Amino acid sequence: MISIAPDTLSRALAAFAAIVGPDNVWQGAEAQAAYADAMAPRDPATYAPVAAVAPASTEEVQAIVRIAAELGVPLWPISRGKNFGYGGAAPRLPGVVMLDMIRMNRILECNVDMGYVVVEPGVGFDDLYHYLVDNNIPLWISAPAHTWGSVLGNALERGVGYTPYGEHASKVCGMEVVTADGSLLRTGMGALEGSGTWHGFPYGFGPSWDPAFMQSNFGIVTRMGLWLMPAPRQTVNLAMQLPRVADLPPAIDALRPLKLDGTVQANPSFGNVIRNLATRGPRSEHYQGSGAMPADVLEAARLRAGIGHWNFSIRLFGDPEINAINARKVRAAFAGAVDAEFVESEWNGGDLRNSGHPVPSLGALGVVDWLGGPGGHLTFSPVSAFSGAEAWKQYTTVRAMFEDAGFDYYGGFTAGQRYLNHITMILFNRTDEAMCVRANDLFVRLIDVAAANGWGEYRTHTLFYDEVAASYSYNNGALLRWNEKVKDAVDPAGIIAPGKMGIWPRRYREAGR
Missing domain, CATH: 3.30.465.10 (Uridine Diphospho-n-acetylenolpyruvylglucosamine Reductase; domain 3)
Incomplete structure (x- = not known):
């Protein structure tokens, strides 16, 4: 692994401080603590930076990059570093300098x-x-x-x-x-x-x-x-709870034509029962045993909470007259597919009690403490065809792997225009070393099994860039080789985010990364 010589690092940090001011440069333990993976499945010290610099303008970024290129100092740029479940602010490899652009907030x-x-x-x-x-x-x-x-x-x-x-x-x-x-x-x-x-x-x-x-x-x-x-004149929300696990395929097949013809323009997400329960409280309220929750326990918890095995909402935006027509189309499409009814609510422009505007929230972060704190999660997010049969195959395969590894299956399918994003989370307790090892092992197996079935991840945790990049293996990894050629051409010193998305500069490839 390439490392920065101490004297080179000192020269770089002194030059950075002259650009951004000494209060906006950190190093050592202070930098490592600030940019550690907040939900690390491994020891965060193994991929911690040595320093950080926070510019306030594009011109300062340019000046920093010129110095880094001259001295061969690798930079890891971040915007706010909140990509939790995918590595957060942490870099792919230790020994880099974080380029933290949080002060560029205009x-x-x-x-x-x-x-x-x-x-x-x-x-x-x-x-x-x-x-x-x-x-x-x-x-x-x-x-x-x-x-x-x-x-x-x-x-x-x-x-x-x-x-x-x-x-x-x-x-x-x-x-x-x-x-x-x-x-x-x-x-x-x-x-x-x-x-x-x-x-x-x-x-x-x-x-x-x-x-x-x-x-x-x-x-x-x-x-x-x-x-x-x-801002639309009206939003109509059609919420449905599916009482059976096997309702997923017909519901997805009912939605697909509505997405293709533009009736449904937003991205509904079919969230499973664990995803819903985890927003309400810890698992200990339902089960104190080890391993995945037994089916009968999960069913009892579902009934007490009054939720479905799959829960989703279809939102319609626009003029009330058009929304009414589209709502009838949605109801008709699902009426013959699943034995469940939509619950309808709406917002109309001018209602001062509810702006209708999607309100930012951090509520989703609470699910990481499903097993008790301090919690963490790894997000596994393969893409599949917009097909009920394919979603069912992916769901049953992934769920079985979760449960075999001792984890509750937490997941959902977000419907794009012509594809499904299967967003799953391996929820673990960061203080349980054995559980962290199991989470890591499960993630590697998920990548391999997904690739064997033609399911590629659309993004992944920092620690698994190489494995996912390698899974895109058509023609002996032609895509990765092309990315490396572009990298070597536009960044010959290899200073911008070496290893991101599995793309390593030549000097790192020659040094064995």
């Missing part, structure tokens, strides 16, 4: 007429929500499950929310990027001086590079345009 532009916002990396979903609400701006955010994180960072990691704009990566339009030599480029129409459509037309001329800076280490994104959803 909302640079909000164009109400065109429906977009331009943000820096440190802007969180709660920041953007309050900006819109406090200024009475009729645009909505699409919030993910927990909203402590970065709007920009979530989109770059292809995170999702639950409005029609929920596929955040697809709503990105125009980036500003610091490259590995400290240069600055703008993607799309931003490459044209004086363009008035940088954040309106997503492609520009020639190759489109916005997607290439997502889930990669080819550059450091310091600003991003994001399309926001105009």
Whole structure:
């Protein structure tokens, strides 16, 4: 493993301090504690940074990168470092310097007429929500499950929310990027001086590079345009609880045509019974034994809570007349598929008691203490075809593996336009060393079994980048080899996030990583 010589690190940190001020540079134990994986399944010291620097502007990022390139100091950029379950702020390897952009927290532009916002990396979903609400701006955010994180960072990691704009990566339009030599480029129409459509037309001329800076280490994104959803006149919520586990396949097949034809534009999520129970309290309220909860105990807990084996909501947005038509279509589609009824609620514009705007929340974080604190989780998130049969195969396979390893199956299927994201969490107690080992072993097995069935993860925990990257093995790993060629061309010194998404620079590959 490549490491930074002490004198080189000292020179770099002194130069960084001259750029950002000494109060914005940390090293040693202080940096390790601040950027440790808050839900680490392994000893966080094994992938801890040696230092951190927090710039306040794009120009400071450029200056830092130039010094890092000159001295060969690897940087690990983060926006807010709240990607819990996927490694949080922790880097892929020890010995790097964190490039923490949390001080870059400005909302640079909000164009109400065109429906977009331009943000820096440190802007969180709660920041953007309050900006819109406090200024009475009729645009909505699409919030993910927990909203402590970065709007920009979530989109770059292809995170999702639950409005029609929920596929955040697809709503990105125009980036500003610091490259590995400290240069600055703008993607799309931003490459044209004086363009008035940088954040309106997503492609520009020639190759489109916005997607290439997502889930990669080819550059450091310091600003991003994001399309926001105009506030609808009405929202209708159709909630359903499915009483049988086997109701999942027909429900998914009933939803698919409604997604394809645009009747349902948001991303419904079919959450299982454990996912619901974990938001209400610890497992000890239902079961004190070891291993996965027995089926009869789980059924009794479900009935006491008054929930389904699968619980989901379909939300419709727009004019009341159109919502009424679409609600009838949804009810008719499910009427012949499952033996359950929708419970309907609505919000109408002008109701001052309820703004209707998706409200940021940290409530989802409470599920990590399902087994008692301090809890942690590893998120395993394979993609499958939008098919009830395929979802059932994936569910039964993954659930059996969870239970064989002694874990409760916690999961759900989020419906995209033509695919399903199967979001599962291995919930564990971080003080139980044996349980942490089992969680790690299970995760590796899940990657292998998923790949054997053609189910690829769409993102993963920092510690498992290499395993997931290797599972995309078509033509002897042609995609990874291509990514390495791009990395070597645009970052020959290998200083930006070495190892992110399994993409290692040449000097790390030659050194055996």
